[in-house]
Amino acid sequence: MIRKKSRRDEPLDDAELARVLPAPGDPHLSLDRQLLLEEHLMNEIQSTAPAPAPSRRPARRVLLIGVPVTAAALAGAFAFTSLTNSGGSDPVAATPPPVEAPVVGVEPGSTARLASTVEHIAAAASARKTPEPGPGQYIYIKSKVSDLAVSHTDTDDSKAWVQPLHIREVWNSPDGKQGWLDEPGYQPKGGITLDSNVKPSLGAPSYDYLKTLPTDPDALLKKIYKETKGQGNSPDQQAFTTVGDLLNEELAPAKLNAALYRAAAKVPGVVVVEHAKDAAGREGIALAHVDRKSGDRTEWIFDPKTYTYLGSRAVQVKRAYGIKPGTVINWTAVLERTVVDAEKQRPGAQGTRA
Numbered sequence: 001m002i003r004k005k006s007r008r009d010e011p012l013d014d015a016e017l018a019r020v021l022p023a024p025g026d027p028h029l030s031l032d033r034q035l036l037l038e039e040h041l042m043n044e045i046q047s048t049a050p051a052p053a054p055s056r057r058p059a060r061r062v063l064l065i066g067v068p069v070t071a072a073a074l075a076g077a078f079a080f081t082s083l084t085n086s087g088g089s090d091p092v093a094a095t096p097p098p099v100e101a102p103v104v105g106v107e108p109g110s111t112a113r114l115a116s117t118v119e120h121i122a123a124a125a126s127a128r129k130t131p132e133p134g135p136g137q138y139i140y141i142k143s144k145v146s147d148l149a150v151s152h153t154d155t156d157d158s159k160a161w162v163q164p165l166h167i168r169e170v171w172n173s174p175d176g177k178q179g180w181l182d183e184p185g186y187q188p189k190g191g192i193t194l195d196s197n198v199k200p201s202l203g204a205p206s207y208d209y210l211k212t213l214p215t216d217p218d219a220l221l222k223k224i225y226k227e228t229k230g231q232g233n234s235p236d237q238q239a240f241t242t243v244g245d246l247l248n249e250e251l252a253p254a255k256l257n258a259a260l261y262r263a264a265a266k267v268p269g270v271v272v273v274e275h276a277k278d279a280a281g282r283e284g285i286a287l288a289h290v291d292r293k294s295g296d297r298t299e300w301i302f303d304p305k306t307y308t309y310l311g312s313r314a315v316q317v318k319r320a321y322g323i324k325p326g327t328v329i330n331w332t333a334v335l336e337r338t339v340v341d342a343e344k345q346r347p348g349a350q351g352t353r354a
Contacts, residue, residue: 098149098161103326109271118265124307125257131339138171139251142336148329151322176206215255217262233293240289278311280333295320
């Protein structure tokens with residue numbers, strides 16, 4: 001008996017498959033799922049590779065950029081995300097959910113007062129008494145900080161999200177071999193070690209290393225360009241960034257501080273912004289430089305009367321990565337910078353530790 005081949009026995013073409021099968025789902029992962037997969041990947045990498053030495057200075061701590069999630073999912077994911085230190089397992093308390101990034105007016109910068117402003121800043125730095133850390137002592141820096149978390153969500157691409165302003169404390173030995181970081185909510189409870197055997201450099205400086213740098217602005221800038229070649233979005237931007245990193249969480253000798261400001265003024269594109277606020281809300285005048293690739297302007301903020309360094313902020317000046325102009329994506333304020341007698345010891349609490 002010859003059996004007729006039924007329609008069911010024949011393979012379905014693409015059109016029929018599309019008709020009988022359910023529509024494919026949204027390929028985007030939820031934020032919590034993405035964080036979980038990223039954490040798993042990092043754990044796999046760390047389990048097969050030697051742990052890197054802790055960074056001596058904080059890079060901009062961008063967590064996620066342009067992740068397509070809803071604002072509600074974003075807040076929920078961060079509320080239940082816990083972090084562990086490298087090689088450890090002590091969890092931190094729930095990471096605070098991001099908040100909407102502040103938006104400010106973008107004031108144009110100018111070179112009209114650049115030379116005089118830099119000379120005021122450099123003269124003040126030269127005259128300022130800088131504590132000299134001795135053997136067994138630590139450089140202590142306390143800051144208020146906030147960094148970009150997510151550039152926008154899929155339900156509102158007009159808002160960026162940042163970490164809530166929070167306290168960050170760093171202790172470093174003069175030789176750079178011992179250190180501690182305490183940043184509640186973003187590190188394991190009690191903090192993490194910054195101990196390192198990495199040879200100090202411009203990218204990972206120590207106080208002892210900074211004392212060896214030239215105090216002639218031209219020689220200093222030449223060294224910065226040479227040692228940062230190939231880094232960053234452009235040579236000029238990287239030179240400006242390198243100097244800025246030495247201002248936030250380092251202690252530099254007075255003469256070097258003055259040389260750093262004078263060297264930075266020679267970087268093409270540096271301007272003065274007459275009005276700026278640090279993360280503590282203090283008004284100041286700023287030296288600034290725009291990253292042409294990322295569209296944000298880094299501003300170093302100084303007290304307009306004493307020319308003391310107050311802090312920094314990064315303001316988006318042209319739309320990029322979904323971030324609209326005026327958005328403050330990074331903010332710092334140096335609250336204390338001094339020398340203490342022991343790691344984890346805070347000023348005014350001699351003999352006690354964190």
